[in-house]
Amino acid sequence: xDHGYQQHTNTNAHLEYQSGQxxxxxxxxWVFLGAEVALFSTLFATYFVLMHRTANGxxxxxxxxxxxxxxxxxxxxxxxxxxxxxxxxxxRSNLKGVIIWLVVTLxxxxxxxxxxxxxxxxxxxxxxxxxTSAYWSAFFVLTGTHGLxxxxxxxxxxxxxxxxxxxxxxxxTTSKVFISSLYWHFLDVVWIFIFTGVYLxxxxxxxG
Amino acid sequence: xxxxxxxxxxxxxIVGAGISILLTGLGIIFVLTYLKKWKWLWNEWLTTVDHxxxxxxxxxxxxxxxxxxxxxxxxxxxxxxxxNAHFLDAQHYNEIFTTHGTxxxxxMAMPFLIGLINVVIPLQxxxxxxxxxxxxxxxxxxxxxxxxxxxxxxxxxxxxxxxxTSYMPLAGNELSPxxxxxxxxxxxxxxxxxTLLTGINFLVTILKMRAKGMTLLRMPMxxxxxxxxxxxxxxxxxxxxxxxxxxxxxxxxxxxxFTLASGGMDMLWANLFWLWGHPEVYIVILPAxxxxxxxxxxxxxxxxxxxxxxxxxMLVIAGLSFVVWVHHFFTMGSGAAVxxxxxxxxxxxGIPTGVKIFNWLFTMYKGKIxxxxxxxxxxxxxxxxxxxxVTGVMLAMGAADYQYHNTYFLIxxxxxxxxxxxxxxxxxxxxFWYPKMVGYKLNERIGKWCFWIFTIGFNICFFPMYILGLxxxxxxxxxxxxxxxxxxxxxxxxIGAFMMGIGFILLVYNVYYSFRYAKREQTGDAWDGRTxxxxxxxxxxxxxxxxxxxxxTGLDGFWRSKQEKETENVEYKPIHMPSYSGRPFxxxxxxxxSGFGLVFEWWAIAILGAIGTLICMVLRxxxxxxxxxxxxxxxxxxxxxxxxx
Numbered sequence: 001x002d003h004g005y006q007q008h009t010n011t012n013a014h015l016e017y018q019s020g021q022x023x024x025x026x027x028x029x030w031v032f033l034g035a036e037v038a039l040f041s042t043l044f045a046t047y048f049v050l051m052h053r054t055a056n057g058x059x060x061x062x063x064x065x066x067x068x069x070x071x072x073x074x075x076x077x078x079x080x081x082x083x084x085x086x087x088x089x090x091x092r093s094n095l096k097g098v099i100i101w102l103v104v105t106l107x108x109x110x111x112x113x114x115x116x117x118x119x120x121x122x123x124x125x126x127x128x129x130x131x132t133s134a135y136w137s138a139f140f141v142l143t144g145t146h147g148l149x150x151x152x153x154x155x156x157x158x159x160x161x162x163x164x165x166x167x168x169x170x171x172x173t174t175s176k177v178f179i180s181s182l183y184w185h186f187l188d189v190v191w192i193f194i195f196t197g198v199y200l201x202x203x204x205x206x207x208g
Numbered sequence: 209x210x211x212x213x214x215x216x217x218x219x220x221x222i223v224g225a226g227i228s229i230l231l232t233g234l235g236i237i238f239v240l241t242y243l244k245k246w247k248w249l250w251n252e253w254l255t256t257v258d259h260x261x262x263x264x265x266x267x268x269x270x271x272x273x274x275x276x277x278x279x280x281x282x283x284x285x286x287x288x289x290x291x292n293a294h295f296l297d298a299q300h301y302n303e304i305f306t307t308h309g310t311x312x313x314x315x316m317a318m319p320f321l322i323g324l325i326n327v328v329i330p331l332q333x334x335x336x337x338x339x340x341x342x343x344x345x346x347x348x349x350x351x352x353x354x355x356x357x358x359x360x361x362x363x364x365x366x367x368x369x370x371x372x373t374s375y376m377p378l379a380g381n382e383l384s385p386x387x388x389x390x391x392x393x394x395x396x397x398x399x400x401x402x403t404l405l406t407g408i409n410f411l412v413t414i415l416k417m418r419a420k421g422m423t424l425l426r427m428p429m430x431x432x433x434x435x436x437x438x439x440x441x442x443x444x445x446x447x448x449x450x451x452x453x454x455x456x457x458x459x460x461x462x463x464x465x466f467t468l469a470s471g472g473m474d475m476l477w478a479n480l481f482w483l484w485g486h487p488e489v490y491i492v493i494l495p496a497x498x499x500x501x502x503x504x505x506x507x508x509x510x511x512x513x514x515x516x517x518x519x520x521x522m523l524v525i526a527g528l529s530f531v532v533w534v535h536h537f538f539t540m541g542s543g544a545a546v547x548x549x550x551x552x553x554x555x556x557x558g559i560p561t562g563v564k565i566f567n568w569l570f571t572m573y574k575g576k577i578x579x580x581x582x583x584x585x586x587x588x589x590x591x592x593x594x595x596x597x598v599t600g601v602m603l604a605m606g607a608a609d610y611q612y613h614n615t616y617f618l619i620x621x622x623x624x625x626x627x628x629x630x631x632x633x634x635x636x637x638x639x640f641w642y643p644k645m646v647g648y649k650l651n652e653r654i655g656k657w658c659f660w661i662f663t664i665g666f667n668i669c670f671f672p673m674y675i676l677g678l679x680x681x682x683x684x685x686x687x688x689x690x691x692x693x694x695x696x697x698x699x700x701x702x703i704g705a706f707m708m709g710i711g712f713i714l715l716v717y718n719v720y721y722s723f724r725y726a727k728r729e730q731t732g733d734a735w736d737g738r739t740x741x742x743x744x745x746x747x748x749x750x751x752x753x754x755x756x757x758x759x760x761t762g763l764d765g766f767w768r769s770k771q772e773k774e775t776e777n778v779e780y781k782p783i784h785m786p787s788y789s790g791r792p793f794x795x796x797x798x799x800x801x802s803g804f805g806l807v808f809e810w811w812a813i814a815i816l817g818a819i820g821t822l823i824c825m826v827l828r829x830x831x832x833x834x835x836x837x838x839x840x841x842x843x844x845x846x847x848x849x850x851x852x853x
Contacts, residue, residue, distance in 0.1 A: 024339045028412045031442060035404060039446035042483075046454065046465065046476065053471030055464075130463045134471035137463035141454065159829045172832065 014091060015174040022175035029179045033186050040190050043145060044197060047138040051201075055133035060202035063123055069199045072115045073191065076150075079108035080188040083181050090177055095169050098177065102161055105184065109154050116147050139198065146194060149187050156180055216363055219300060221283075226363040255788040257341035258751055259326045262348045264645055266323025267638065269352060273316040274712065276359065280308035282709055285669075289702040291690040301686035302369035303388070307362065309372030314396060315355040317492040317626065320634040322351075322406055325434050325495060328641055329410060331741035331749060332428050334419025334758045334765075339412040341786040342828075347402040347409065349796035354399025357803050361391035365808065368392040371684065373481055374455070376466035376474040381459055387807045393456045394803035398796075400445055400452070407441030410434055419740065421760035428739040428764075429505075429518055433498025436522045437491050440529060444487035451480035460809060475540055482533035490529040493625070494522060496633025497564060500586045503640050504568050506735055507583040508575025511764055514567040521560030528557050538609040547606035554604035561597060565590060580735070581655035585636035588663045589628055596624025599674065614684075617677025620670045627666055635659075635715070643734035647747040648726035650718050658714035665707025672697035672704075738767040750846050752783045752838055780844060782837040789833075795824035 009018055017023050082104045089097030120140070123129075130140045160176050167173050216222045240246055253261060283304055287296045296304065330338055338344050361367045365387035370379035379389050414435045418427070427435075455477065457463040464472040505512045512518065534542060534550040568590060577583070599621040603612055612618055643649050681694050688694055729747035740758055743766040744750075756778045762768055802817025 024412060024416060027416065028339060028408055031408045031411055035408070035442045035446050038443045039450055042447045042450040042480065046450070046480070049476055050465070050471065050473065053473065055469075055471035057470075130457065130461055131470070134464045134467075134473065137454075137457065137465050137472075141457060141463070141465075156829075159826060163830065167832075176829075 009171075015093075015169060015171055016090075016178040017175075019171040019175070022171050025175055026179060026182075029182055033182065036186060040145070040193075043138075043142045044193065047142045047198065050134040050138040053134040054136075057133045057136070058126070058128050060135070060139070060198075061204060063126060063128060064199055064202050065119070066203065068115055068119055069195065072112050072119075073195050075108045075112040075115070076188055076191050079105045079112065080185050082108065083184045087178065087181050090169065090174055093169055095164065098169070099161060099164060102157055102177075106154055106157055109150055109184075113147060113150055113154070116143070116150075120144075142198065143194060146187065146190055149183075149190075153180070153184055153187060156183070214365060216366055221296075221300070222362055229363065250790070251788070254793050255345075255790040257337070257345045257786050257788055259330050259338050259341070259344060260645070260749065260751075262344055263323045263326030263328075265348060265352075266319040266326060267645075269355070270316050270318075270320035270323060270634070271716075273311050273319070273355070277308050277311040277316055278709060278712055280304045280311070282705055284308065285702040285705040287686060288688075288698050290699070291688055291692070291695055293687055296686060298686045299369060302371075302684070303362065303367035305684055306368050306371050306374075306392075307358075310358065310368075310392065310396070312626075313372065313488070313492065314399065315358065317630045317634070318403060319351060319355075320638075321492060321495045321630070322403070324499065324634070324637045324641060325406075325410060327645055328637075328741055329431060329434055330413065330417070331644070331744065331753055332431050332739050333414060333417060333422060334740045334754060334760065335413065335417040336753045336757075336783065337786060338409050339417060340409050342789060342792065343405055343409055345789065345792035346795065347405040349402070349792045350405070350799060351399045351402030353796040353800035354395050354397070354402065354803070357398060357800055357807070358391055358395030361388060361395075365391070373478075373485070375481075376455070376458075376472075376477040377468050379455065379477075380467055390456070390459060390807040390809075393452050393459070394806050397449065397452045397456070398799050398803050400448055401799075403441060404445045404449075407438040407445065411438035411442065414438070419758050419760055419765075422765065425516070425519070426760055426763050426765065428498075429501035429512055429515070430495070430498035430739075432519050433494045433501070433522060436526045437494045440487045440491050440494070440526050443530070444484045444491065447480060448484035448488075451477065451484065454480075456806070460806065475537070478537050478540070479533065482536045483530075486533045486536065487529045489622075489626070490525060492630045493633075494525065496589075496630050496637075497522065499633050499637040499640070500568065500589055501571075502739065503582045503586045503636055504571050505764075506640075506738055507578050507580055507586075508572045509578075509736075510571055510575040511738075512567070513570035513573075514563070515763065517563055518567055521563045524560040525557060528553055528560075532557065535604060535606070535609070538606045539613050544606075551604055551606040555601055558597065558601050558604075565594060565597075580639075581650065581652055581659060582636045582640035584656060584659045585632045585639070588659065589632040589636070592624060592628030592632070592663070592666070596621055596628055600625065612677060614682055615677035616673040616681045616683060619683050620673035620677060623670045623673075627670075635662075640735070641741075642722075643729050643747060644732075644741060644744075645748070646723075648722060648728050649734060650722045651726060654714055654718040654721060658711050658718060661714065662708055662711025665704045665709075665711055667704065669701050669704025669708060672701045676701075733766075738764040740766050742766050743769070745847055746849075752785055752843070755780055755783075755843050755847050780840045780847070782839055783843065784835055784837055786835040787833050789831075791824050791828060791831075795821055798824065 009020065011018060016026065082101050086098050086101035086105060089101060128136055130137055157180050160173070160180055163173050163176065216226070240249060253265065256262060283296060284301065287293050287301060326338075326344070330336070368374070368379075368384070368388040368391055370384050370389055370392075374389065374392060377383060379392075414427070414431055454463070454465040458465050458467060458472070464470040466472050466474050466477040468474060501512055501518060532550055532554045534540075534546060535554045538547050538550070568586075579587070599617070603609055603618060603621055639650050639655055676694055676697050679694065681688065681692070688698075732744035732746055732749065733742040734747070735742070740760070741749075743758055744754065758765070758769070798817045798820030800817070802814050802821060805811065805813030805815070805817055
């Protein structure tokens with residue numbers, strides 16, 4: 001049959017790369033991640049420009065808590081690892097293994113999100129909100145955008161797990177799993193920059 | 209909010225416009241119902257994922273927006289024709305220059321180019337559709353509804369009035385209260401989603417779906433320019449997304465990114481805006497460059513001169529476009545070193561642009577030139593664009609810019625590049641590919657009249673503005689005194705503006721006239737073309753574009769195959785095509801509702817719209833519709849109809 005590119009199949013490749021549309025979607029998602037890099041770069045640039053503009057209000061070192069941030073980092077980095085294990089199981093065509101590791105990934109991600117929400121609530125109780133100063137505006141929007149991405153990722157992976165249950169490991173479902181894993185690893189990379197650029201630098205920041 | 213604030217009722221011009229919109233809307237509804245065309249509209253257009261139809265919808269919308277932006281322009285020129293005029297008051301004038309700028313750049317230039325890209329690129333690379341047809345529909349409808357959200361501002365709640373650049377603190381809550389600025393933020397945000405998706409879609413389409421034999425350096429120049437434009441879109445539009453979001457937070461949720469109080473930094477907005485905004489002007493000029501390359505090559509009956517130099521110069525322009533943004537505000541006072549750096553990068557853009565100009569000239573050298581309407585627009589482009597480019601180099605000099613900054617000199621400069629570059633390009637491309645879209649050419653005689661009246665009017669309108677600017681007339685003033693000595697040149701400029709208006713009417717008349725009287729094309733090759741889009745068997749390509757995917761053996765692939773006169777008996781095979789879907793339309797309508805709620809800070813509506821959007825996305829995730837196959841009998845039937853003709 002005379003297929004368009006979308007329909008070209010390649011049975012030697014990994015399952016997620018077998019259908020032409022799967023290959024296109026994976027490439028397109030890499031490009032989308034390029035746009036995401038531009039988006040987060042802009043947020044980071046804004047954050048660093050406004051870093052010392054606390055308008056005589058609270059500074060980050062007064063509020064940041066080392067244990068909580070370390071736990072969050074641990075949870076998210078581990079979730080990236082378990083997400084990788086899910087892909088590993090996918091390559092071994094082990095549907096049950098994929099689901100198990102995706103569930104673990106989801107739980108770790110939800111744990112991360114819980115700590116982040118708890119952190120935001122505590123800051124609010126300390127009287128620090130989006131409108132406290134330019135610095136805190138930038139802080140909440142940068143970390144909040146990352147948190148929103150994690151939330152969307154959780155919802156997305158749940159949808160894909162349902163489809164895995166319904167359809168098993170097919171070229172279409174596996175390409176979806178693979179793409180969502182790219183997204184999940186990307187959020188991990190962003191978090192590493194937030195952890196170092198926002199939290200580690202912020203711990204030692206003082207009035208000035 | 210009271211109802212008399214919701215609908216603008218205190219401004220006769222706006223009430224008149226509102227009523228005429230209402231009447232036109234009712235008229236359209238009546239005609240559709242009378243002719244029983246609702247089902248046709250939904251099945252053939254609103255749910256389509258066919259790149260050609262999506263492209264035509266983009267272009268129709270762009271021409272509508274050209275009308276709206278053009279009316280804004282004529283109102284401004286009427287107000288400025290004589291000193292101390294009272295046609296518009298200061299607030300109304302501010303609103304009009306804001307909507308004029310925003311609409312012309314984002315809702316006219318962008319969709320016009322993206323429309324032509326949609327129609328032409330898949331055909332030009334020998335593909336049956338784009339990489340993501342469904343996403344392409346999402347692109348169009350988010351763009352469409354975002355633009356509609358922006359456009360309804362002037363009758364519902366009031367237009368934005370802080371300029372298309374929306375500098376802070378002017379665009380903040382204190383100086384721009386009310387929903388106007390929110391319309392700007394949300395309308396651009398929603399339509400920006402569509403643009404980003406288009407960028408990704410066409411990048412992947414061009415990289416992955418080219419016909420056999422079409423290596424990167426055998427791609428037609430319009431395809432190259434689109435590829436590079438896509439890269440700029442992918443890196444520039446997220447910056448706009450963030451900037452708009454941050455200002456939305458400032459206005460709706462009390463954050464302090466750009467405010468004067470609590471440590472905010474107003475010039476941060478200007479930096480972010482132009483970090484997107486300068487690449488944006490290359491997003492709207494590079495595809496036009498690509499179209500001129502195709503047209504000049506076709507009507508000189510020669511291969512494009514300096515093909516590789518054309519590609520490299522566009523790559524250099526794309527790179528430089530990200531490192532020149534500070535030249536929009538040399539007067540911010542960044543210091544001599546910073547200003548010098550950005551002066552030099554800005555002037556450097558003149559080098560690759562100059563290379564391109566010379567290449568077009570050398571393409572024509574010793575060519576068999578036929579001066580058709582698209583060629584006329586291309587020739588007009590070269591002359592007028594150079595004037596705009598040279599004054600651009602003048603503006604690039606940081607020290608001298610303190611004199612030109614915010615004067616009519618600048619206004620004239622960017623109209624000389626954007627009209628002579630982008631608008632001439634859109635008109636050239638429209639005339640050139642019109643037979644590919646509808647199956648007949650636009651009338652040449654009316655087209656040439658349109659060209660001359662528009663181009664002469666354009667120069668009469670904008671050239672005096674260079675002199676007015678050097679004479680100190682600032683931009684964005686709603687009136688001036690007779691003692692300023694600007695009266696004569698302003699009258700001249702207004703006459704020119706109305707000539708351009710007549711040119712536009714001629715263009716629209718040409719569409720009607722050609723629809724009635726033009727000779728229908730018998731083949732797919734209306735202009736003796738050089739590239740694959742002209743190789744389709746019929747004037748309007750069938751929905752699957754190519755019954756058999758062509759093969760390319762070199763640059764100007766179709767030209768080569770015509771010289772070789774190869775004839776082969778084609779054996780058809782079933783063709784896979786994507787299914788239509790109404791979901792992109794519905795989802796974008798929900799985004800519109802959500803944006804409308806945010807504009808008025810009616811949270812329930814905003815949340816409702818957001819939930820609707822999310823539901824559409826979830827439904828899409830569970831959608832395993834894999835398209836359908838066009839069977840061989842249907843292809844044979846379709847193709848044989850054309851063969852007999």
